[in-house]
Amino acid sequence: AHGEISLKDIDQVARASFPLCMQHLFNTLKEDHHLKHGGxxxxxxxxxxxxxxxxxxxxxxKAEFSQKVGTERFDKEYAYGIRHNYGKExxxxxYTPYSCQxxxxxxxxxxxxxxxxxxxxxxxxxxxxxxxxxxSSHASDDVINKAxxxxxxxxxxxxxxxxxGASCDAGINHPNQYFSDSQKILN
Ligand code: SF4
Numbered sequence: 001a002h003g004e005i006s007l008k009d010i011d012q013v014a015r016a017s018f019p020l021c022m023q024h025l026f027n028t029l030k031e032d033h034h035l036k037h038g039g040x041x042x043x044x045x046x047x048x049x050x051x052x053x054x055x056x057x058x059x060x061x062k063a064e065f066s067q068k069v070g071t072e073r074f075d076k077e078y079a080y081g082i083r084h085n086y087g088k089e090x091x092x093x094x095y096t097p098y099s100c101q102x103x104x105x106x107x108x109x110x111x112x113x114x115x116x117x118x119x120x121x122x123x124x125x126x127x128x129x130x131x132x133x134x135x136s137s138h139a140s141d142d143v144i145n146k147a148x149x150x151x152x153x154x155x156x157x158x159x160x161x162x163x164x165g166a167s168c169d170a171g172i173n174h175p176n177q178y179f180s181d182s183q184k185i186l187n
Pocket of ligand 1: 020021022099101103115116117118152153172173174178
């Protein structure tokens with residue numbers, strides 16, 4: 001569904017309802033004003049899935065990237081990829097947001113920020129990220145145990161439950177499902 005998220009609310013909505021993989025990309029983009037290709041795809045398609053319009057997506061990415069590479073280079077090198085994700089360039093395929101399975105199986109390299117933090121972060125970085133998200137250290141122990149036993153989506157489900165004070169019986173299998181389940185509880 002479109003029009004569920006508007007640019008003026010995006011910081012607050014990200015903090016409240018984005019799963020950790022997307023919070024990490026979002027925060028890194030805000031700090032570095034840049035994301036490599038894998039991160040732009042994973043976050044960009046997720047944002048499309050939560051209803052960010054193409055015009056808002058262009059404004060959102062431009063506001064960050066232009067601080068690093070300037071507006072001219074943004075328009076020349078990066079705007080195309082965003083339009084492409086929305087099916088407005090190239091083969092005009094309407095690309096769908098990535099599932100957890102696809103994200104978990106991705107292989108981020110040095111300098112990449114995409115992937116699933118429950119799989120791809122060190123224990124130390126995962127603990128710090130959970131704490132920043134507002135997960136208690138007791139709940140974080142359970143999350144980290146699930147991640148260590150390679151139950152990444154269960155780890156994400158426990159995080160969701162800790163942050164929302166509500167159960168998520170279906171489990172988490174898609175970042176956009178995490179988002180919509182969160183919004184259902186919060187709104
Ligand atoms: Fe993202 Fe899915 Fe990993 Fe959760 S389990 S952090 S939604 S990829």
